[in-house]
Amino acid sequence: MAAAILEARGLTKSYGGRVVVDHLNLDCRPGSVLGLLGPNGAGKTTTLRMLYGFVPPDEGAISYEGMEFSNHRSEAKRMIGVCTQEDSLDYDFTVAQNLFIYASYFRPRVDNLDRRVAELLERFELTPYADASPHILSGGFVRRLLIARSIVHRPRVLFLDEPTTGLDPSARLDAWELIDGMRSDGLAIVLTTHYMDEAERLSDELLVVHEGRDVAHGEPHRVIGDLLGDHVIVIPRHEPARDRIEAWLQGRGAVQVATVLGELRVPVSKDDLLALSSEFEGASWQVRPPNLDDLFIALARRNGRIR
Amino acid sequence: MSAAESLTAALHWQSWAVFRRNALVFLRNWRTAIIPPAMEPVIFFVAFGVGFSGYIEDLDYHGAQINYATYVAAGLIAYTGFGTPYYEALYAAYVRMFYQKTWDGILATQVELPSVVWGEILWAAVRGMVNISIVCAVIAVFDLIGVVDVNVAFLVLMPFLGFIAGCAFASFALIFTAIVPAIDHMNYPVFLIGWPLSLVSNTFFPIDPQNALLRALWQINPVYQLAEAARGLLVFGNPGPHLVGLVGSTLLFLVPCTVLSTRLTRRRVLGE
Numbered sequence: 232m233a234a235a236i237l238e239a240r241g242l243t244k245s246y247g248g249r250v251v252v253d254h255l256n257l258d259c260r261p262g263s264v265l266g267l268l269g270p271n272g273a274g275k276t277t278t279l280r281m282l283y284g285f286v287p288p289d290e291g292a293i294s295y296e297g298m299e300f301s302n303h304r305s306e307a308k309r310m311i312g313v314c315t316q317e318d319s320l321d322y323d324f325t326v327a328q329n330l331f332i333y334a335s336y337f338r339p340r341v342d343n344l345d346r347r348v349a350e351l352l353e354r355f356e357l358t359p360y361a362d363a364s365p366h367i368l369s370g371g372f373v374r375r376l377l378i379a380r381s382i383v384h385r386p387r388v389l390f391l392d393e394p395t396t397g398l399d400p401s402a403r404l405d406a407w408e409l410i411d412g413m414r415s416d417g418l419a420i421v422l423t424t425h426y427m428d429e430a431e432r433l434s435d436e437l438l439v440v441h442e443g444r445d446v447a448h449g450e451p452h453r454v455i456g457d458l459l460g461d462h463v464i465v466i467p468r469h470e471p472a473r474d475r476i477e478a479w480l481q482g483r484g485a486v487q488v489a490t491v492l493g494e495l496r497v498p499v500s501k502d503d504l505l506a507l508s509s510e511f512e513g514a515s516w517q518v519r520p521p522n523l524d525d526l527f528i529a530l531a532r533r534n535g536r537i538r
Numbered sequence: 539m540s541a542a543e544s545l546t547a548a549l550h551w552q553s554w555a556v557f558r559r560n561a562l563v564f565l566r567n568w569r570t571a572i573i574p575p576a577m578e579p580v581i582f583f584v585a586f587g588v589g590f591s592g593y594i595e596d597l598d599y600h601g602a603q604i605n606y607a608t609y610v611a612a613g614l615i616a617y618t619g620f621g622t623p624y625y626e627a628l629y630a631a632y633v634r635m636f637y638q639k640t641w642d643g644i645l646a647t648q649v650e651l652p653s654v655v656w657g658e659i660l661w662a663a664v665r666g667m668v669n670i671s672i673v674c675a676v677i678a679v680f681d682l683i684g685v686v687d688v689n690v691a692f693l694v695l696m697p698f699l700g701f702i703a704g705c706a707f708a709s710f711a712l713i714f715t716a717i718v719p720a721i722d723h724m725n726y727p728v729f730l731i732g733w734p735l736s737l738v739s740n741t742f743f744p745i746d747p748q749n750a751l752l753r754a755l756w757q758i759n760p761v762y763q764l765a766e767a768a769r770g771l772l773v774f775g776n777p778g779p780h781l782v783g784l785v786g787s788t789l790l791f792l793v794p795c796t797v798l799s800t801r802l803t804r805r806r807v808l809g810e
Contacts, residue, residue, distance in 0.1 A: 246809075283646065285808050308648045319643035323563040332562070335555050336647035381646070 233260045236419045237282070237388050241291035244277050244443075251277045253443040254291070259388065259419040264410070266434030266451070267423045270530050274443035275423045276316070276392060282421065283313045283390050295388065309337055312386035314377050316393045320365045326376055327352060327361040330383045337384040351379040355409065371402025378409060388419045395429060407433060427524050441530050459498035459521040459529060464507070468493030472514040479510060489528045498525060544800040545793065547652035548660070555649060556657020559640075561664070576672040579618045583676060586610055586742055588685055597744070602773055608686045611677045612772050613741035615670055616765035619700035620707050620736050622669040623662035627711035628724055631658045635715065641807055651808065655712060655800045662711070663704030667697035688772040696768055702784060703764040706791035709799055716802035740765045760787040 235258035244252040252274040259265040267275050281288045284304060293300040295307040321329050330348045334341045341347055352358045355375040360368060365376060374394060382389060391410065395403040403426070410433055414420055424430050430437060430451065437454045439447040447454045466473050473495060480497050483506070489496045498521050499507065547553055564571055587610035594606040634640040641654050649657075674693040680686045714727040738745055739761035747753050756762050767780035777784075804810050 280808075285645065286810055304650075305648055313646035315642060315646060317639055317642060319639040319646070321559075321640055321643060322638060323566070323640075332559055333643070333647065335558065336552070336644060336649045338551060338648065380643075384647075 233262065235260050236296055237293075237421070239278075239282060239291065239293045242278060242281055242288045242293070243290035244274075244281060244286065244288055251443050252281070252288075252440075255438075255440065255443070255445055257421075257438055257445075257448075259421050261387065261419050262414055262417045263435040264414055264420040264422055264433050266430040266437045267421060267440060268430055268437055268526075269440035270527055273440045273530075275440055277443075278440065279390055279392055279421065279423060283311055284308060305338075309339070309384070310387045312381040312384070312389040314381040314389070314391050314394060316396065318373055318377065320373065320376060320380070322365055324365075325362050326357055326365055326368070329365065329376060329380055333380045334383045341384050347383060347385070351383060354412075355379040369402075371398050371405060374398060374402070374406060375409070378406070382413065382418070386418070388421070389413065391420060391422045393423055393425060395424065395426060403429070427522055427527065431522070439526065439530070446530070455521050455526055459525055460500045460503075461521075462501070462504050462518050463496055463498050463521045463525050464504065465517040465519065466495040466497070467515065467517075470515055472511055476507070476511055476514060476516075480507070489525075491528070496525060496528070498529070541793075541797045544652045544655070544797045547650070548656045550653050550656075552649040552653035553656035553660065556644060556654055557660045557664070559644075560657065560661040564665070572668070572672070576669060578621075579614045579669070579673045580676050582617070583607075583610065583614050583673070583680070587614070588680070591685070599744075599769070599773060604687070604773055607680070608688060608773065609744075609769070610742060611680070611686050611688055612769035613765055614673055614677075615696050615700065615768045616703075616739060616761055617736050617741050618669045618673050619666050619696075619703050619764050619768075620739075620761045621732065622666040623704035623708040624711045624732055625728075626662040626665045627658055627708040628715055628727060629721070631662070631712060632715045632718070632721055632724065634658075635803075635807065636721070645807070651804050652800050655709075655796065655803055658712060659705050659708040659796065662708035663701045666700045666704035666707075670697045670700040689775050692771040692775060695771060699764060699767055699771075699781075699784060702788050703760045706760045706788040706795070709792050709795035712799035713795060713802060716799055716806050735759070735761055740769075757783060758787045758790050760784060760791055763787045 237259040239255065239257045242252050242255040243250065255278060257265065267278065269275050277286070280286050282293060284300065287301070295310055298307055300307045321332060324332055327348055330351060331344065334344050334347070352361050355378070357372065357376060357379065360372065365373060368376065378391070378394065394410070395406045398406060407429065410420065410422070422430070422433060434451055437448060437451045438445060439454060439458070447458050449457070466476055470476070477495055480499065480503070483503055485497050485499055485503065504518065587607035591605055591607040596603045596605050597609050599609065644654055645651060674696050677686060677688060678690050678693055681688050681690050711727065714724070718724055718726070739759055741761070747756060763780050763784040767777040767784045770777040770780055
């Protein structure tokens with residue numbers, strides 16, 4: 232396994248006396264995607280903002296290739312690319328000029344910039360719009376340009392803050408392909424997303440953040456298993472034994488019961504599933520592997536956001 | 539972020555990268571961008587300078603008899619030198635910061651916030667130079683046809699005087715840019731500060747306050763110093779003490795305003 236290019240230790244940040252990020256550790260390696268997950272207000276964006284230098288941490292240290300960020304800020308910023316959630320394209324310039332002007336904010340200057348811009352326009356399928364204003368681009372192509380712009384200076388670490396939010400399914404799939412391609416190029420990518428399938432498919436490693444703290448980290452399937460168990464049973468709204476099953480499960484300690492559109496979703500262990508089958512023969516339910524939707528619901532419930 | 543870091547950022551390449559970005563946008567649109575700001579001082583000059591000239595007797599200006607249009611010519615240079623960078627740093631910078639999110643994009647690079655502030659200050663001051671140059675061209679034409687009587691050769695220095703003072707005005711304006719909640723609230727710095735300051739600084743009429751405190755305030759007012767330095771050069775070929783006054787008053791504004799506007803902008807843009 233390659234050595235981490237980005238290392239953060241003990242990151243802590245408070246606003247107005249409230250701890251938003253609480254002693255968080257994370258690593259990101261070349262050619263891998265670290266998915267940063269958590270419900271709204273979990274501290275993901277604040278963590279990202281500390282990592283790319285928008286705000287300093289109150290405690291903790293960040294290093295890029297072993298260089299302490301606070302002491303080698305300019306060198307570190309030269310090796311990172313940032314694609315923020317908000318559209319911050321420069322609408323005073325054309326699509327191609329956006330790439331050129333963005334490159335001018337880095338030193339040492341980008342080698343063979345003309346070629347680099349042409350290559351990015353081609354790769355992100357923006358060549359037909361090179362001389363047009365970004366105003367004419369669809370949401371998917373705006374996102375492509377934002378991502379292309381964030382890597383124009385050939386960074387080694389890329390931060391993608393919810394890169395597919397608001398995109399239609401087809402544009403999302405295109406963005407996944409691009410992200411996967413950048414990973415194959417050896418970029419270390421830190422990704423935040425609300426889309427569970429995106430996190431599962433794209434991330435090599437997940438870091439689940441809840442109230443600013445690391446509640447689980449590791450490979451996506453392992454993280455989900457650790458937090459939720461082996462299976463989720465889904466009991467339909469009209470199942471007559473539903474209330475009894477719920478009470479029975481809660482009696483066995485299955486506390487993370489969630490109701491979604493009338494369906495009861497309960498993460499259970501293998502043993503519980505076997506016991507449930509023999510206890511409620513004749514009742515109907517579905518069994519499926521847990522996914523990150525379940526994880527989010529569990530975390531949000533823990534946070535008191537949903538019942 | 540120390541005060542020294544805020545101030546020395548003027549010399550960093552990052553500040554000039556931001557300046558370059560704004561200059562490139564201007565150069566792309568200069569034909570349309572230049573007309574409205576250029577017309578305003580010309581209209582003022584024709585309306586007040588030429589129009590009132592016929593009704594106002596010659597003025598005694600430090601022993602020299604000058605007509606009112608000549609007096610107003612230097613005033614318009616000061617008015618433009620103040621108004622252009624002040625409004626550029628208020629409105630245009632606000633649009634870039636708040637609506638276009640241009641600063642957010644820039645701050646995700648190697649450019650740090652003090653450089654964004656300095657890039658805006660330098661650009662606003664250069665915009666002042668551009669508009670002063672246009673005003674000077676108009677003054678030269680009026681001199682040629684005998685409406686005003688100025689030392690035309692000294693007109694070439696006016697944009698440079700304007701640049702010095704323009705840095706002060708832009709840094710001052712950026713304080714408001716950082717704190718106004720919405721663009722509608724720009725009316726406060728415009729009507730409560732911009733207009734009064736541009737009118738009572740020996741631009742369109744002479745003011746000679748007898749009160750010692752007011753006199754001292756006049757001395758640290760860069761608009762007044764700019765008007766008087768420009769008038770001294772155009773009438774006598776000598777700015778008198780006002781060149782030093784201009785540099786001094788500029789520094790008095792520039793240093794604290796830059797430090798303060800950087801801190802306030804940091805709070806607004808980065809939430810720190």
